[in-house]
Amino acid sequence: MRTLHDNALGLFADELTHLSTQQQYQAVAVTIKGYYGKQWAATKAQADAKQTKQVYYFSIEFMPGRLMASNLLNLGIKDTVEAGLRELGLDPAAIYAAEVDPGLGNGGLGRLASAFLDSMASVGMAGNGNGIRYQYGLFQQRFVDGYQVELPDDWLREPNMWETRKENRAVIIKYGGQVELRPRANGSLQAIYHNTDDVLAVPYDTPMVGYRTGVVNTMRLWQAESVPGRAHNLADKARVDAITQILYPDDSDSAGRELRLRQEYFFVSAGIQSIMTHFKRFHQELNLLPKFVAIHINDTHPAMAVLELMRILLDEEELDWDEAWRLTVATLSYTNHTLMAEALETWPEAMFAGLLPRLYQIAGEIDRRFRARYRQQYGDLLVNRVAPLGDGQLRMAYLAVIGSHAVNGVAKLHSELLKTRVLKDLYAIFPERFSNQTNGITPRRWVQLADEPLAQLIDSKIGQPWRRDPMLLRRLSQYENNDEFLMALNAAKLANKQRLAQVIEHQLGLKVNPQAMFDVQIKRLHAYKRQLLHVFGILEAYLALKKGEKRPPRVHVFGAKAAPSYQYAKAVIKLMNAVADMVNHDPAVNQSLQVAFLPNYGVTLAEQIVPAADISEQISLAGTEASGTSNMKLMATGAITLATLDGANIEIRQAAGERAMATFGLTSEQVAFAQQNQSYRAAAQYEADPTLHRIVDMLTDGSIPGVESEGRMIRTELLDYNDSYFVLADFASYVAASRKLDQLWAEPKAWAKLALANIAASGQFSADFTVERYGRDIWQVLPSQPIES
Ligand code: 26Y
Numbered sequence: 184m185r186t187l188h189d190n191a192l193g194l195f196a197d198e199l200t201h202l203s204t205q206q207q208y209q210a211v212a213v214t215i216k217g218y219y220g221k222q223w224a225a226t227k228a229q230a231d232a233k234q235t236k237q238v239y240y241f242s243i244e245f246m247p248g249r250l251m252a253s254n255l256l257n258l259g260i261k262d263t264v265e266a267g268l269r270e271l272g273l274d275p276a277a278i279y280a281a282e283v284d285p286g287l288g289n290g291g292l293g294r295l296a297s298a299f300l301d302s303m304a305s306v307g308m309a310g311n312g313n314g315i316r317y318q319y320g321l322f323q324q325r326f327v328d329g330y331q332v333e334l335p336d337d338w339l340r341e342p343n344m345w346e347t348r349k350e351n352r353a354v355i356i357k358y359g360g361q362v363e364l365r366p367r368a369n370g371s372l373q374a375i376y377h378n379t380d381d382v383l384a385v386p387y388d389t390p391m392v393g394y395r396t397g398v399v400n401t402m403r404l405w406q407a408e409s410v411p412g413r414a415h416n417l418a419d420k421a422r423v424d425a426i427t428q429i430l431y432p433d434d435s436d437s438a439g440r441e442l443r444l445r446q447e448y449f450f451v452s453a454g455i456q457s458i459m460t461h462f463k464r465f466h467q468e469l470n471l472l473p474k475f476v477a478i479h480i481n482d483t484h485p486a487m488a489v490l491e492l493m494r495i496l497l498d499e500e501e502l503d504w505d506e507a508w509r510l511t512v513a514t515l516s517y518t519n520h521t522l523m524a525e526a527l528e529t530w531p532e533a534m535f536a537g538l539l540p541r542l543y544q545i546a547g548e549i550d551r552r553f554r555a556r557y558r559q560q561y562g563d564l565l566v567n568r569v570a571p572l573g574d575g576q577l578r579m580a581y582l583a584v585i586g587s588h589a590v591n592g593v594a595k596l597h598s599e600l601l602k603t604r605v606l607k608d609l610y611a612i613f614p615e616r617f618s619n620q621t622n623g624i625t626p627r628r629w630v631q632l633a634d635e636p637l638a639q640l641i642d643s644k645i646g647q648p649w650r651r652d653p654m655l656l657r658r659l660s661q662y663e664n665n666d667e668f669l670m671a672l673n674a675a676k677l678a679n680k681q682r683l684a685q686v687i688e689h690q691l692g693l694k695v696n697p698q699a700m701f702d703v704q705i706k707r708l709h710a711y712k713r714q715l716l717h718v719f720g721i722l723e724a725y726l727a728l729k730k731g732e733k734r735p736p737r738v739h740v741f742g743a744k745a746a747p748s749y750q751y752a753k754a755v756i757k758l759m760n761a762v763a764d765m766v767n768h769d770p771a772v773n774q775s776l777q778v779a780f781l782p783n784y785g786v787t788l789a790e791q792i793v794p795a796a797d798i799s800e801q802i803s804l805a806g807t808e809a810s811g812t813s814n815m816k817l818m819a820t821g822a823i824t825l826a827t828l829d830g831a832n833i834e835i836r837q838a839a840g841e842r843a844m845a846t847f848g849l850t851s852e853q854v855a856f857a858q859q860n861q862s863y864r865a866a867a868q869y870e871a872d873p874t875l876h877r878i879v880d881m882l883t884d885g886s887i888p889g890v891e892s893e894g895r896m897i898r899t900e901l902l903d904y905n906d907s908y909f910v911l912a913d914f915a916s917y918v919a920a921s922r923k924l925d926q927l928w929a930e931p932k933a934w935a936k937l938a939l940a941n942i943a944a945s946g947q948f949s950a951d952f953t954v955e956r957y958g959r960d961i962w963q964v965l966p967s968q969p970i971e972s
């Protein structure tokens with residue numbers, strides 16, 4: 184720990200023990216950088232020397248979570264360093280907690296991107312992240328009087344210890360202006376730009392340390408700055424800074440704003456420019472591009488990569504159209520993350536043409552050629568429906584499919600529904616491009632780091648090899664009838680619940696019973712995810728307890744942020760808090776029923792909640808949730824899933840066994856049928872079921888204090904707008920499935936046996952396997968051997 188002392192002195196001119204915890208954290212971080220610095224350089228040097236194919240994962244969101252403990256774990260020095268810190272009288276947990284959690288994303292898609300970077304490094308793939316260094320991440324959520332209040336997330340207030348500014352790799356991004364096309368001697372056209380608005384993109388690189396591979400990959404995030412030396416007044420500077428100032432806090436609903444368009448072009452153009460510069464250092468022949476480079480488009484936000492790569496190949500590399508197009512399609516691939524048509528991004532042609540005139544010309548030419556090529560065979564109607572330009576819009580999902588050689592969904596059901604619904608017409612034209620790549624999670628963060636009691640129990644039975652190969656968790660099945668093991672599993676869970684109970688008490692001032700069943704729903708607040716159904720379940724239990732029924736004690740734990748402009752979601756948040764208040768303060772029920780809605784859900788809070796869950800609520804309307812990933816994290820730590828047959832829930836059930844999951848609700852076919860035939864009548868459900876009737880009435884009759892207008896809004900959605908997400912239709916079967924879990928809870932060993940079935944089956948959902956499948960099916964890259972350093 185000599186270097187740690189030196190770093191403390193060097194950074195703060197003081198002894199380690201005199202520093203604040205934040206300063207100690209910084210000194211430890213600098214020390215850790217010393218460990219991986221060499222490996223980071225060696226990874227780059229080896230990739231250049233061997234000319235390994237590079238994957239570039241373009242994503243407008245990344246949610247890496249805190250990195251200190253994870254870097255230590257992956258470097259294989261966590262235990263040693265922690266022991267050293269303790270010897271010095273320092274508390275490792277407190278030091279880890281001094282790190283800010285970069286919330287550079289909204290939810291599932293951003294977290295998936297970060298899991299992929301961790302996994303690529305951990306299987307030895309050359310994978311790079313490309314995104315935006317937002318100055319403010321996703322808002323910090325507070326509750327005031329039960330309402331969501333959003334505060335700015337000033338995450339860079341303390342220095343970010345992991346990033347390295349690479350000023351020498353900055354590139355220029357051009358917006359607006361006019362394009363002049365001048366014929367060249369060889370007949371091709373030269374694009375000359377006039378009056379563009381230029382912005383400097385400066386990269387900040389963060390290491391992505393592989394799990395004991397010696398591989399350290401890079402996440403590159405770009406920051407917008409004024410171009411040095413060009414006269415700028417303050418207003419200009421503010422306009423430039425705005426580009427990377429804030430993360431759009433919307434998920435799923437298309438945010439059609441010009442600033443967002445600027446952001447998308449910003450990181451796409453910067454990324455592609457820097458890829459081309461690197462590629463050309465080693466290759467003169469552009470036709471080798473797809474052999475050495477794969478660029479992945481994470482949802483439609485980076486889809487203009489199709490246009491930008493074409494622009495560079497045509498205008499700067501002077502390739503002819505056909506060659507440029509062939510290389511573009513061969514280099515790019517695209518993942519879709521949504522089934523909701525309204526969530527597919529489109530840009531008004533006029534806005535796009537004004538901001539990106541050259542890209543708009545290229546889009547027009549792609550559109551023209553697409554129509555000419557496929558009109559005969561598929562007919563005008565079909566081609567009109569899916570050409571890049573239509574209804575005065577540039578349709579990014581269609582552009583992404585047309586400009587990529589591979590397109591995938593994120594769970595089996597989702598990928599099927601893409602082919603049969605959302606992207607049906609393009610599937611007809613390009614069937615060979617479509618595949619499924621079921622999502623994954625990193626068990627290192629969610630089990631090894633977040634759930635030490637479980638990880639140690641597993642070690643004690645099957646040794647440590649599962650930490651590298653989670654498929655080995657299957658070996659735990661041999662203990663399914665071993666009482667001692669099952670009780671130990673319950674004890675590990677209890678320890679996690681005690682820890683979460685402390686968090687809840689600290690945050691909410693609520694003492695919860697750690698012996699109760701912890702029933703968890705953690706995800707963005709969205710109508711389709713149906714937190715409302717969960718609330719109705721709580722009200723059902725409340726009414727039953729009020730009537731004197733006995734129920735095993737349950738603590739309902741929520742984490743959920745609503746997009747600031749999403750009024751319905753905010754109404755549900757208010758309702759959740761009001762129900763929590765009512766239930767928690769009612770002595771007639773609060774021995775058996777408690778509700779803890781923790782504010783500011785994010786990666787760090789998830790690390791506290793996930794290991795403490797007994798029940799994992801995955802209750803979206805079937806056919807709406809593309810995959811889900813909290814379902815995977817929660818199963819991996821032994822929660823039993825209460826679920827609809829949606830997204831990856833179906834694959835989880837298949838892996839863990841039907842008995843190990845409580846399923847309910849309409850199937851996606853039944854939902855589609857009811858929607859097509861307009862046969863669903865929410866009001867009829869309300870009239871037919873007295874309990875449901877009572878619960879819906881509680882929204883507006885004053886039974887739940889403080890929700891007058893919110894209750895009315897929700898009731899209107901349910902009864903006047905016919906309950907778009909079939910909450911009333913699924914209510915009875917939801918309650919029945921939940922009651923079955925009550926029965927199971929009465930037999931701790933039977934419960935533990937099903938928890939074990941989930942843990943033992945969770946290995947297949949490691950993102951390590953997911954990225955290996957992408958590598959094989961889409962990117963044509965193989966995981967490599969460990970780096971020699
Ligand atoms: C257009 C813009 C406003 C927008 C911004 C963020 C659109 C979508 C998003 C984020 C979407 C997202 O997080 N989707 C989730 O992706 C996860 C990873 O694949 C899935 O598990 C999850 O089902 C899906 O909702």
